[in-house]
Amino acid sequence: MRLLPLLLCSALVTPATAAEIWVTNEKDDTISVIDIATLEVTRTIPTGERPRGITFSHDFSRVYICASDSNAVQVMDPATGQILNDLPSGEDPEQFVPHPDDRHLWIANENDAVTTVVDTESRSVVAQINVGIEPEGMAVSPDGKTVITTSETTSMAHWIDTATHQIYANSLVDARPRHAEFTADGAELWVSSEIGGTVSVFKAADQSPLAKIKFEIPGVHPDLIQPVGFEFTPDGTTAFVALGPANHVAVVDMQSFKVRDYILTGRRVWHLAFSPDHSQLFTTNGVSGDVTVIDVASEKPVKTIKVGRFPWGAAMRP
Amino acid sequence: MSLKIAMVTAMLCLVPAALPALADLPVPMIYLRQEVTPPSTLSELDPVPEDQGVQGAMLALKDSRTTGAFLGQDYSLDLVSVPEGGDFASAAREALSRSRLIVADMPAETLLQLADMAPDALILDVATGDPRLRSADCRANVLHTALEDGARADALMQVLQRKRWTKAAMIVGPRIADRAFAGELARAARKFGVRIVDEKDWTFDTDLRRSTATEIPLFTQGFPEHDVVLVADEAADFARYIPDNTWAPRPVAGAAGMVPAAWSPVLEQWGASQLQQRFAAQAGRPMRPRDYAGWLAVRAIAESVTRSGSADPATLRAYMLSDAFALDGFQGRSLSFRPWNGQLRQPVPVANDRALIDLAPVEGFLHQVNEMDTLGLDRPESACTAFGG
Numbered sequence: 160m161r162l163l164p165l166l167l168c169s170a171l172v173t174p175a176t177a178a179e180i181w182v183t184n185e186k187d188d189t190i191s192v193i194d195i196a197t198l199e200v201t202r203t204i205p206t207g208e209r210p211r212g213i214t215f216s217h218d219f220s221r222v223y224i225c226a227s228d229s230n231a232v233q234v235m236d237p238a239t240g241q242i243l244n245d246l247p248s249g250e251d252p253e254q255f256v257p258h259p260d261d262r263h264l265w266i267a268n269e270n271d272a273v274t275t276v277v278d279t280e281s282r283s284v285v286a287q288i289n290v291g292i293e294p295e296g297m298a299v300s301p302d303g304k305t306v307i308t309t310s311e312t313t314s315m316a317h318w319i320d321t322a323t324h325q326i327y328a329n330s331l332v333d334a335r336p337r338h339a340e341f342t343a344d345g346a347e348l349w350v351s352s353e354i355g356g357t358v359s360v361f362k363a364a365d366q367s368p369l370a371k372i373k374f375e376i377p378g379v380h381p382d383l384i385q386p387v388g389f390e391f392t393p394d395g396t397t398a399f400v401a402l403g404p405a406n407h408v409a410v411v412d413m414q415s416f417k418v419r420d421y422i423l424t425g426r427r428v429w430h431l432a433f434s435p436d437h438s439q440l441f442t443t444n445g446v447s448g449d450v451t452v453i454d455v456a457s458e459k460p461v462k463t464i465k466v467g468r469f470p471w472g473a474a475m476r477p
Numbered sequence: 478m479s480l481k482i483a484m485v486t487a488m489l490c491l492v493p494a495a496l497p498a499l500a501d502l503p504v505p506m507i508y509l510r511q512e513v514t515p516p517s518t519l520s521e522l523d524p525v526p527e528d529q530g531v532q533g534a535m536l537a538l539k540d541s542r543t544t545g546a547f548l549g550q551d552y553s554l555d556l557v558s559v560p561e562g563g564d565f566a567s568a569a570r571e572a573l574s575r576s577r578l579i580v581a582d583m584p585a586e587t588l589l590q591l592a593d594m595a596p597d598a599l600i601l602d603v604a605t606g607d608p609r610l611r612s613a614d615c616r617a618n619v620l621h622t623a624l625e626d627g628a629r630a631d632a633l634m635q636v637l638q639r640k641r642w643t644k645a646a647m648i649v650g651p652r653i654a655d656r657a658f659a660g661e662l663a664r665a666a667r668k669f670g671v672r673i674v675d676e677k678d679w680t681f682d683t684d685l686r687r688s689t690a691t692e693i694p695l696f697t698q699g700f701p702e703h704d705v706v707l708v709a710d711e712a713a714d715f716a717r718y719i720p721d722n723t724w725a726p727r728p729v730a731g732a733a734g735m736v737p738a739a740w741s742p743v744l745e746q747w748g749a750s751q752l753q754q755r756f757a758a759q760a761g762r763p764m765r766p767r768d769y770a771g772w773l774a775v776r777a778i779a780e781s782v783t784r785s786g787s788a789d790p791a792t793l794r795a796y797m798l799s800d801a802f803a804l805d806g807f808q809g810r811s812l813s814f815r816p817w818n819g820q821l822r823q824p825v826p827v828a829n830d831r832a833l834i835d836l837a838p839v840e841g842f843l844h845q846v847n848e849m850d851t852l853g854l855d856r857p858e859s860a861c862t863a864f865g866g
Contacts (some may be wrong), residue, residue: 218635270754291544292544293748293751310543311748311805312544312785312805313540314741315544315547330547334803334805334811352811353805354803354805354811355811356803380848382811382847382849404809
């Protein structure tokens, strides 16, 4: 009886081609799928325990989910919601990044202080690299030559050579780095520090610091401004930075590194994902259990969508 | 010499890590403890672990050594433990001859003795909540990661006020520490608008494991109308028998029921579950407030070494007291030291046995500088002058 609506929904949605946002609900062990056309949740898919990081393969035929408390990365068929297989991921996988070769996943194992490289085809662990305490943020350079792991307690970004699996540089950042991204041209690395309240920008070529972005919202104590996830517009002009318990997303000019605006969201805003045409931005709001839809052109919130408990990661499926 | 090494280390942050570190900066720390037998309690359910405090410091050492491996900093922590009745002064002298970075786990009197032996040492207090050490008897070379008693009382009163449970009846235990904490509760109650309608001294010497159901209702029957029963019982001796045994059906707070403490095993938000798991895997038991203070002390030293590139006590102290210092304490806010008395600002969880009730500073309790300064001795309330205030 309880299965019926789920089945019905899957049956209805499977043939559809509408773009979707997939949101992991950390405390519900589910994924909420939002239809971008209607801005409604169209289905809820069960996952392993404590789903956090989520990403699609390049052709969107598979979706990878970090089921942290199941100690597995799950591979799901997004059309059916069926788990195809689990990948050996090391303990407590939190975030990962797919390599541009579309074959290897680089995974941060939060409890083990290692980064694990997994071959998704042979389903085997290729390498494990010792990093700092509580690795979390993962990024890969566009040329695939460098992977970044950030360590929360060690307050560092580790630069890893993907060919040798060796760390070739370490950059100290402010306390509790959570997320890292290379710019589309590969020239810059951005790292958010949750407790430090800053985003550090490095020149990728020589790891030299370029800028440190600080945030200030009237009426919000600086301690509560905690940058976590962020996304760049494809034209490389604007970064949207989720500020956690400050309940705002900052709009940052990527040339001047200045904050242009703050957009109100739900409570404890965590990660973000764009719609396929980048006209809308979806934020996961952990404490309020919802997703804020931001209109990118006007930089205004336009809708709040209720999802599961403690939404964490978000990924777009065209 | 140490300055040279520091500069090399700072430069190392930017050069490829694959190169072997030219010279490691040694950061020797000593965990100096005066052993104290905890008072005996009615129940044997929760013995005080002998390694409380030490385990937290050891975990932070492990965490910091990982960072140090990337930056060429070599942290170590030796335990020097003085048995009761032992020669503390000579043990302290020996420890100070090896390191001037001391994690101090000892009662207030002993701490003052240590502080006055070595004005050039940096001492982090992980054990005392005594307000006088943050006020008239403060020392410039002592910083406190241990939570002050007044902050616990303030946190509890904020939560009670927020719930509008503003009429409290109080039970006070027989020990000096119980009377002192009752004083803090009364002071905090006035500060946050909670009224203590009655107060009774706990004088029982019966075996409550047998007579709880009959003794407690009688003891609490005479209280005038109240919303909540406060229990001042610092050794957690009799408090566990109060909840669900009161005459009137009222919640209990203080040493049982809703407990304010620097750390609670039920914390899981703000990344706390990762710290809890790492701690439990190492120690084989849940983390206690003194473990948290020990963890904070070593992390505060290591964070300052990482950022300043120095292991010199004066340099580290200056960095810790500067605006640049920000420590991640897994409680959702960045922690810093109060420049007027060396107390580490920290949120205070108020929790029961199973879940967090609220984290103080509670929303709505504002402060012109930092909301965490609504907990404990604020600048105008502290008589400390050793910090130049």
